[in-house]
Amino acid sequence: MPALAPDLPIALTCGEPAGIGPEIALAARMRLGADLPFFWIGDPRHLPQGAAVTEIASPAAARDVAPDRLPVLPHGFDGPASPGQPRPDHAADVIAVIARAVALAMAGEVAAICTAPISKKALKDGAGFAFPGHTEFLADLAGVGRVVMMLACDALRVVPVTIHIPLADVPATLTPDLLEETLRITHAGLQRDFGLTAPRLAVAGLNPHAGEGGTMGGQEIAMIAPLLDRLRAGGMAIAGPLxxxxxxxxxxxxxxxxxxxxxxxxxxxxxxxxxxxxxxNLTLGLPFIRTSPDHGTAFDIAGQGIADPSSLIAALRMARDMARSRAQ
Incomplete structure (x- = not known):
């Protein structure tokens, strides 16, 4: 993958056309203007009626678009979108847009990828989508075996070791290898993408009161604490299990x-x-930067013009800041 150029624009995927993705993309552009260059990949027909857009032929052209217009790299879908009503025949193109953004990132044509929310059910029903979500699909496209999901805001960064599985399955899934890989990827990501030379990690226990000496569960004593001791001995700053x-x-x-x-x-x-x-929502461990707003498709309010673009704006800003850190 080419060296990262942080002054390149960010690619924003369309996500589910029937959700709030198209309208918050337009709202984000109107708020950010040219201060944070990004372009939207999708079908212009899916944007709100009367949207001011400029179609571009390549990512580089996004910088030449007027600040009050949304740069769009067109990707044709089979028909228009109906807010709140996902179409099965759109699923394959939603997937193709994500793959197209990854190809641009891997070719060094964009500084980062920001992904609008998808409907996993719509993708599975319409195209047999075999992945639990964006994160796993992006890892597969990038040829990476293990990545880590992080949620971040100004006040806090958190990483769940196990993600979208039933709570009853967590103890068996929580293996020493999984926990160690998660900690090492998180540590490296904080260094590479956030500019922290000596990251400090706090690790929660699995059980209430971190097991309270084994009276409320034994995973802390048997597995978590010995692993953290070993990583601390190797130089990592880790507190826990807490x-x-x-x-x-x-x-x-x-x-x-x-x-x-x-x-x-x-x-x-x-x-x-x-x-x-x-x-x-961001993904650590990929060869490119990926962020996403921390919300879903919001079918219930799609098309009403009331969706809040704040999380998308935060995701775009974080992608820009991560690109700057990674390029140093």
Missing amino acids: PADTMFHPAARARYDAAVCMYHDQALIPIKTLDFAGGV
Whole structure:
């Protein structure tokens, strides 16, 4: 992959055309103007009626577009979009747009990828999409075996070790190898993408009170603590295993750069409580930068002009900042 040029534009994929992705893309451009260059990949017909757009032939042309117009790299779909009503025949092109953005990133034509929300059900029903979500598909396209999902805002960064699985399956899925890989990828990502030379990690226990000496569960004693001791001996700054219920107040957050949690809700509840509108979903361990707004397609409000673009704007800004850090 070519060396990253942070002054290149960011590629924003269209996501699910029937969701809020098209309208928040336009709203983000109107707010950001030319201060943060990005372009949208999708079918111009799916944008809000009367949207001011300029079609471009290549990513480089996005910088020449007037700040009050959305640069669009066209990708034709089979027919228009109906807000709130995903079409099965759109699924293959939603997937193709993501693959197209990855190809641009791998060729060094964009600084980063920002992905609008997809409907995993719509993609599975319409095109047999075989991946749990964006993250796994991007890793497959990039030829990377293991990546890490991080949620980030100004107040907090969190990483769930296990993600979209039933809570009952977490203990068996939480292996030493999985935890170690997650910690190492997170540590490297904080260095490469956030400019932190010596990242500080805080690791939650699996059980209440981090097991309380084995009285509330044994995973901390048997697996988590010995692994953290070994990584600390190798030079990593890691605190834990810690009781999750005392990790997220202001004084605790000041002591670490990212919190690594054992399961989905343990990580996502605190960040969504602290900054519901400004949270960003990003993927560590890819050869390119990928961010995404931390919300879904919002079919229930799509097309009404009331969707909040704040999380998308935060995702675009974080992608730009990560590109700058990675290029140093």
